[in-house]
Amino acid sequence: MLFSTQAEVKVTFPLEEDSWHGHATETLWAIPMGGHTYSLQNVPFFVVGVSRFDLVSAIKKDEQLVFQCLQGRSGHSTVRVVSAGGQKGFERLQTPITTLRDMGCEVERGNVADVCVYAVDVPTNVNFDAVIGLLDEMASRGGIDWEMGNDAHPD
Incomplete structure (x- = not known):
C-alpha cells in the first residue's frame, strides 16, 4: 500500500435523501495518496459500500472534496x-x-x-x-x- 506524509483531508459522500438518519452527506477523513486518490481513515457511520482504508477517488467541487468512485478495497x-x-x-x-x-x-x-x-x-x-x-x-x-x-x- 502507498503511504503519504500529507495531512488528512475530508472527503464528502452524498447520502440517500430519505435515509432514517436524515443526513444529506457524510464526511470521512482521508489521506491524499496522489492525484485524485485518497485512503479513508475513519469508519463510515452512514455511507454504504466503503470501509476504513479503502481507496477512493474524489474531486474538488465548491471548495470541498466530493467522492467519485471506489478505486480499491482494503478488505475491511x-x-x-x-x-x-x-x-x-x-x-x-x-x-x-x-x-x-x-x-x-x-x-x-x-x-x-x-x-x-x-x-x-x-x-x-x-x-x-x-x-x-x-x-x-x-x-x-x-x-x-x-x-x-x-x-x-x-x-
Missing part, C-alpha cells in the same frame, strides 16, 4: 450497531461493543437524535462470521439492531 468490512433510547440505548450496547473491541474491531460512536449509533470496522484478520453471529444474537434479545454498511470479507 463495516457494520453499524444502533439502539434507541438515549442513555439506556448506550448502556444496552456496552457489552456487545466491548466484545467487538476485544475481537479486534475498531469502533466509533455517534448519536442521531435519541439513537445511539456505533460504526464498527471489521479488519481482515477478525472472524467476520463471529462478529455477525454476536450481532444477530444481541439483536434477537431485543433493544439493539444492526445493519451492514460494507461486506468486504471473503465468503
Whole structure:
C-alpha cells in the first residue's frame, strides 16, 4: 500500500435523501495518496459500500472534496450497531461493543437524535462470521439492531 506524509483531508459522500438518519452527506477523513486518490481513515457511520482504508477517488467541487468512485478495497468490512433510547440505548450496547473491541474491531460512536449509533470496522484478520453471529444474537434479545454498511470479507 502507498503511504503519504500529507495531512488528512475530508472527503464528502452524498447520502440517500430519505435515509432514517436524515443526513444529506457524510464526511470521512482521508489521506491524499496522489492525484485524485485518497485512503479513508475513519469508519463510515452512514455511507454504504466503503470501509476504513479503502481507496477512493474524489474531486474538488465548491471548495470541498466530493467522492467519485471506489478505486480499491482494503478488505475491511463495516457494520453499524444502533439502539434507541438515549442513555439506556448506550448502556444496552456496552457489552456487545466491548466484545467487538476485544475481537479486534475498531469502533466509533455517534448519536442521531435519541439513537445511539456505533460504526464498527471489521479488519481482515477478525472472524467476520463471529462478529455477525454476536450481532444477530444481541439483536434477537431485543433493544439493539444492526445493519451492514460494507461486506468486504471473503465468503
